Amino acid sequence: MILCVAIVGQQNNPLYLQSFAGGDDVLKFHYIVHCSLDVFDEKASILRRTGTNLNDNFLGLLYPAEDYKVYGYMTNTRVKFVLVTSDLELKDLDIKTFFQRFHAAYIDVTSNPFHVPGKRIASPMFRDRVKTIVSSFGQL
Amino acid sequence: MAPAKPGDAAFANVDHVNAELFTLTYGAMVRQLLTDFEDVEEVNKQLDTMGYNIGIRLIDDFLSKANVTRCSEFRETADVIAKIGFKMFLGVTATVSNWNADFTECSLVLDDNPLVDFVELPETCQGLYYCNVLCGVIRGALEMVSMRTEVKWARDMLRGDDAYELRLKLIEHVAEEYPYKDDD
Amino acid sequence: MRAGSREVAESCLDGITMEMVATYCDRLHSSKPDLAARRIEAIGFQVGQQLAERYTRDRPRFTDHLEVIKFICKDFWAEVFKKQIDNLKTNHRGVFVLQDTRFRWLTRISVDSPLTPSEANNTTLAAAQAGGKYLYFPCGLIRGALTNLGVPCAVSAEIAALPACSFIIRIKV
Numbered sequence: 284m285i286l287c288v289a290i291v292g293q294q295n296n297p298l299y300l301q302s303f304a305g306g307d308d309v310l311k312f313h314y315i316v317h318c319s320l321d322v323f324d325e326k327a328s329i330l331r332r333t334g335t336n337l338n339d340n341f342l343g344l345l346y347p348a349e350d351y352k353v354y355g356y357m358t359n360t361r362v363k364f365v366l367v368t369s370d371l372e373l374k375d376l377d378i379k380t381f382f383q384r385f386h387a388a389y390i391d392v393t394s395n396p397f398h399v400p401g402k403r404i405a406s407p408m409f410r411d412r413v414k415t416i417v418s419s420f421g422q423l
Numbered sequence: 424m425a426p427a428k429p430g431d432a433a434f435a436n437v438d439h440v441n442a443e444l445f446t447l448t449y450g451a452m453v454r455q456l457l458t459d460f461e462d463v464e465e466v467n468k469q470l471d472t473m474g475y476n477i478g479i480r481l482i483d484d485f486l487s488k489a490n491v492t493r494c495s496e497f498r499e500t501a502d503v504i505a506k507i508g509f510k511m512f513l514g515v516t517a518t519v520s521n522w523n524a525d526f527t528e529c530s531l532v533l534d535d536n537p538l539v540d541f542v543e544l545p546e547t548c549q550g551l552y553y554c555n556v557l558c559g560v561i562r563g564a565l566e567m568v569s570m571r572t573e574v575k576w577a578r579d580m581l582r583g584d585d586a587y588e589l590r591l592k593l594i595e596h597v598a599e600e601y602p603y604k605d606d607d
Numbered sequence: 608m609r610a611g612s613r614e615v616a617e618s619c620l621d622g623i624t625m626e627m628v629a630t631y632c633d634r635l636h637s638s639k640p641d642l643a644a645r646r647i648e649a650i651g652f653q654v655g656q657q658l659a660e661r662y663t664r665d666r667p668r669f670t671d672h673l674e675v676i677k678f679i680c681k682d683f684w685a686e687v688f689k690k691q692i693d694n695l696k697t698n699h700r701g702v703f704v705l706q707d708t709r710f711r712w713l714t715r716i717s718v719d720s721p722l723t724p725s726e727a728n729n730t731t732l733a734a735a736q737a738g739g740k741y742l743y744f745p746c747g748l749i750r751g752a753l754t755n756l757g758v759p760c761a762v763s764a765e766i767a768a769l770p771a772c773s774f775i776i777r778i779k780v
């Protein structure tokens with residue numbers, strides 16, 4: 284299952300973190316997300332060198348750990364999305380689809396004229412939409 | 424006899440832009456006005472004034488492209504605004520309802536509102552009528568066809584209501600004036 | 608990119624942008640044209656940032672600044688102004704000049720903007736000046752989009768002869 288989704292800004296500033304693990308693990312997820320940031324740029328440049336062009340935004344598995352996996356996605360505006368899951372058997376396609384839907388939601392929340400770039404996202408509409416995207420993970 | 428969907432024909436008759444560009448531009452402007460004025464009432468007034476100035480120019484565009492004849496009754500006018508006016512410019516329609524006894528006042532309920540796409544008002548904007556520009560547009564346009572009106576928001580979803588409803592009130596038919604004024 | 612998305616009449620956008628200019632340049636800050644310019648540019652900046660996010664959603668990653676500028680000249684300009692930039696020049700030292708021989712928002716002003724008697728005396732200069740205030744917003748759009756795409760810059764504009772104009776991008780090191 285999806286444990287956590289997060290957004291990190293252009294200056295590696297935390298913009299959003301939503302935990303679905305139902306516990307007090309939020310700090311742990313902040314730490315996991317923070318650790319994944321180094322891998323982002325590394326992964327992005329590797330993909331560029333190998334000429335992988337299909338949906339450049341999706342960076343794939345950032346790093347596996349014992350009981351969870353961390354996936355990354357970076358927009359052209361260098362905003363980073365992080366997905367932490369406990370399910371170790373997820374299909375790349377499902378994760379890519381998830382990130383694309385998440386990206387669409389991100390675009391819409393930043394299209395709010397009162398959105399402040401660089402500030403944490405606190406929109407209830409966004410939160411609800413992310414919940415929906417998470418709960419429909421793996422479905423068409 | 425009006426064609427089946429005169430609003431659609433009018434909409435097809437004009438140049439279009441992506442609604443997002445319009446929505447985002449309007450939103451950024453409202454936000455800047457709020458920063459510059461700090462007083463929400465002032466911003467409401469500015470939006471109304473801007474709308475008025477837009478409306479007095481828009482009417483010519485409308486009359487030439489929408490293929491409507493001058494309305495003799497206010498009832499007809501409201502219908503034209505709802506079915507053709509909104510459609511031609513914003514691509515949405517409105518429903519006319521709640522007429523008063525002598526047909527000088529009615530409601531226009533929008534079935535959709537591109538101005539508010541993506542908008543979430545912060546707490547600090549209590550009292551703002553985000554779409555106030557529309558009041559001015561309608562008032563300005565109608566003044567150019569000799570009707571003095573008052574247009575206000577009765578319901579606004581950004582303020583927690585369940586619909587976007589304008590209250591349109593005819594104050595008086597203005598006598599046709601000689602178009603050239605001595606002073607300006 | 609935009610299949611099935613919502614549209615409005617162009618006159619709505621024209622109305623808003625013209626009134627934005629009238630409000631800031633003629634009503635609010637008529638004695639402070641620089642302040643008016645900054646306010647309008649700031650409005651454009653926000654929209655540019657937001658459009659950059661939206662319009663680059665599905666495209667491959669940019670590899671350098673030149674690619675971002677080309678994106679502005681082609682895809683971005685086409686989405687916003689329904690045509691591409693006609694000519695792109697650079698001095699290869701961080702300055703780019705984008706020429707639009709028929710800038711959409713300048714094609715209307717000779718019809719709508721009344722000229723004062725002094726302006727009417729020197730129509731070319733006057734037209735350029737009258738048109739200039741309609742370029743603050745597009746400058747902001749460009750700067751907002753570029754900044755959000757990782758290219759910090761300053762953007763200014765010049766009118767040679769209506770309706771042609773140039774946007775000058777100076778990349779900040």
